[in-house]
Amino acid sequence: MAPARSSKISLAILGFLLLTACMLVCGCVNGNNGDIGNEMGDAGDGSGSSPTPQGNPDNTENSGSAGTAQSSAGTDTGTGADTGNNAYAGGADITADTKVYPVLVPDAAYEGKTVRRTFTTKFENRQFTIDIDVDMALLKGARNADKSLGRKIAKESPEVQYKFYRSYFEGMENSDFFDALIKQLRYIKITERLSDEEYLEYLVTFVQQIPYNSPEGNTRFPVEVIYDGMGDCDEKSMLLMGLLEKSGYDTALLLFPKLGHAVCGIKIVPQGDVGFTTYSADDGRKYLYIEATTPYYIGLYPDAFANTDVLVIPLSDGGMPYTKYNYVAYIVDSKKKIEKRIDYFKTTLDGWYDELEEMKYKLINYKQYYSTQLEYDTAYQRYKNRVDEYNRYFEYYQKNIEVWNEIVDRPYDVEGVRRTIFNSKVNDIEY
Numbered sequence: 001m002a003p004a005r006s007s008k009i010s011l012a013i014l015g016f017l018l019l020t021a022c023m024l025v026c027g028c029v030n031g032n033n034g035d036i037g038n039e040m041g042d043a044g045d046g047s048g049s050s051p052t053p054q055g056n057p058d059n060t061e062n063s064g065s066a067g068t069a070q071s072s073a074g075t076d077t078g079t080g081a082d083t084g085n086n087a088y089a090g091g092a093d094i095t096a097d098t099k100v101y102p103v104l105v106p107d108a109a110y111e112g113k114t115v116r117r118t119f120t121t122k123f124e125n126r127q128f129t130i131d132i133d134v135d136m137a138l139l140k141g142a143r144n145a146d147k148s149l150g151r152k153i154a155k156e157s158p159e160v161q162y163k164f165y166r167s168y169f170e171g172m173e174n175s176d177f178f179d180a181l182i183k184q185l186r187y188i189k190i191t192e193r194l195s196d197e198e199y200l201e202y203l204v205t206f207v208q209q210i211p212y213n214s215p216e217g218n219t220r221f222p223v224e225v226i227y228d229g230m231g232d233c234d235e236k237s238m239l240l241m242g243l244l245e246k247s248g249y250d251t252a253l254l255l256f257p258k259l260g261h262a263v264c265g266i267k268i269v270p271q272g273d274v275g276f277t278t279y280s281a282d283d284g285r286k287y288l289y290i291e292a293t294t295p296y297y298i299g300l301y302p303d304a305f306a307n308t309d310v311l312v313i314p315l316s317d318g319g320m321p322y323t324k325y326n327y328v329a330y331i332v333d334s335k336k337k338i339e340k341r342i343d344y345f346k347t348t349l350d351g352w353y354d355e356l357e358e359m360k361y362k363l364i365n366y367k368q369y370y371s372t373q374l375e376y377d378t379a380y381q382r383y384k385n386r387v388d389e390y391n392r393y394f395e396y397y398q399k400n401i402e403v404w405n406e407i408v409d410r411p412y413d414v415e416g417v418r419r420t421i422f423n424s425k426v427n428d429i430e431y
Contacts, residue, residue: 101167102147107140121206124413130184134227138173147218154257162313165253168221168238177223178242197324205412207240212293234262236292241315250319252287254279255311264290267321275329281312295411297328327418334421338404345397352390359383396429
């Protein structure tokens with residue numbers, strides 16, 4: 001009996017292309033029209049950081065970030081040389097202007113009041129839950145801040161954009177907010193004995209799994225993202241930047257004006273070819289792309305982001321670099337090789353299946369095709385050999401699909417995925 005035809009893997013591929021599909025309608029950096037798809041941050045399947053409101057004394061309508069349209073971002077991950085096209089990193093003097101920038105001033109009427117938000121994050125093979133008590137005086141101050149400049153910020157000069165986004169981190173109140181949030185997150189690091197690199201990846205995953213949302217309105221402060229339990233690309237990126245900066249890392253906001261998108265950048269010190277595009281600040285610091293809107297590997301980006309204009313806005317003057325990028329490079333390189341093998345095995349198996357069907361038909365109707373026992377025995381042996389070869393290739397095909405799905409489904413577990421690829425030996429398969 002001939003083996004069944006190999007199955008297609010289009011559903012798994014659609015899952016991996018979620019980020020790119022959503023980015024076709026992304027609207028994070030204000031100035032155009034559009035809205036990123038809700039699928040990007042939807043944690044309803046239990047895989048994301050799910051904020052659980054406990055009471056809602058805040059009657060102020062939630063602020064959001066006005067949408068923009070983003071051009072097609074491609075369907076695969078990019079690699080390439082360093083890019084710094086039209087990059088601005090705050091090096092030029094910012095002249096005085098009459099524009100109003102957001103200023104966070106706590107509302108004294110709410111002093112001493114807090115509202116708890118609970119977040120559950122899937123990380124590696126575990127789930128972590130933390131409770132965050134949001135300072136309502138700080139939240140009300142953020143709600144009341146004049147953020148109207150953000151509605152047209154994409155049309156402003158690099159200097160104005162630099163000052164606008166930096167204003168979201170200024171002031172003791174913002175610093176106190178991040179200190180309190182980091183205290184809760186560091187408790188996970190200590191109790192779970194996470195290494196420094198694992199803790200960094202946990203912070204990234206924590207923000208990525210907060211649901212994506214881009215309502216019409218103004219760019220929210222990080223405290224609003226935590227209270228609302230959602231945010232768009234620049235809002236979530238700024239939250240991630242603040243957490244990484246407070247943890248000692250050198251971070252930057254990377255704005256892509258032509259694509260209407262914003263992400264967090266983390267500094268690296270390249271050692272040879274890193275396998276990814278890096279984005280340069282004016283002072284030469286190089287940053288990797290970190291997608292904050294959905295679970296994604298550090299350094300991974302759609303093709304459209306490899307060679308396009310970028311505005312680099314560093315949050316600080318220094319800090320630690322990210323050093324584990326070689327793990328991600330190994331994962332991405334393996335993924336590309338696996339995809340080529342899957343395509344080869346699929347094409348080969350489909351051709352062999354048709355061949356086996358024809359061989360089986362002739363063996364069943366042997367009187368029409370074979371005049372001697374030797375002819376029949378020879379044809380049967382060829383059929384048997386092909387079946388064995390088919391089954392061997394089918395096992396390779398299935399193994400590669402299993403590992404590919406592991407890569408796509410578990411960007412929150414870099415070490416686990418790297419280990420899976422290595423132990424599977426899929427890169428050692430000869431064909």
